[in-house]
Amino acid sequence: MHHLHHIDEEDKEIIKKFLDVKHYDPDAFDPEILNDLEADKEYQSLLTFYGSDILGSENYIKLKSFIQHGNVTVFEHSIHVALCAIKLNRKMGIGGREREIIRGALLHDYFLYDWHDGEAPGNIHPKLHGFYHPGIALKNATRDFTLSEREKEIIKKHMWPLTVKPPRCREAWVVCMADKYASTLETLKIRKGKIRVNYA
Ligand SMILES: [Fe+2]
Numbered sequence: 001m002h003h004l005h006h007i008d009e010e011d012k013e014i015i016k017k018f019l020d021v022k023h024y025d026p027d028a029f030d031p032e033i034l035n036d037l038e039a040d041k042e043y044q045s046l047l048t049f050y051g052s053d054i055l056g057s058e059n060y061i062k063l064k065s066f067i068q069h070g071n072v073t074v075f076e077h078s079i080h081v082a083l084c085a086i087k088l089n090r091k092m093g094i095g096g097r098e099r100e101i102i103r104g105a106l107l108h109d110y111f112l113y114d115w116h117d118g119e120a121p122g123n124i125h126p127k128l129h130g131f132y133h134p135g136i137a138l139k140n141a142t143r144d145f146t147l148s149e150r151e152k153e154i155i156k157k158h159m160w161p162l163t164v165k166p167p168r169c170r171e172a173w174v175v176c177m178a179d180k181y182a183s184t185l186e187t188l189k190i191r192k193g194k195i196r197v198n199y200a
């Protein structure tokens, strides 16, 4: 499986399941998964092993002050996406590089403004946040950190299918799916049973 966009029927079904948020069965998705992942010592140590420069930086801490949805901050959301991405990558046997998956996931929403506030500095396209924030996150991330091409691709394509052009590496596929998956779990955690996802 060298290029994940050459996918077979079974892969398509799995991907569809993750992406087709409207058809989630709330009973089959237990938001406790997020708590379990957060408590997992091995996953925690992977995050610090590969992402300590990011997690410890002054700018990254700012994500704790921005809300992603409900009462989940962009910081918490980014951690969730990284944890879910490691899990998906392992459970589905995708074979993406964990270092790049983690770093890309941590920075995928590094846009550094309150996307709900149309007047917030940096929020230049408030009505089209979904389209523009990957590019803004990428610009901020390359300014503040040294990133590989795969890590950049992860940030750039995480909003696929909105990006139209699909992810070009398996690491970017994994984070794209993990973002939708984590957002759904977060929303379920907030309103168990009633799904209203507005993922970013
Ligand atoms: Fe996003």
Ligand SMILES: [Fe+2]
Pocket (backbone or CB within 6 Å): 077, 081, 108, 109, 179, 199, 200
């Ligand atoms: Fe996200």
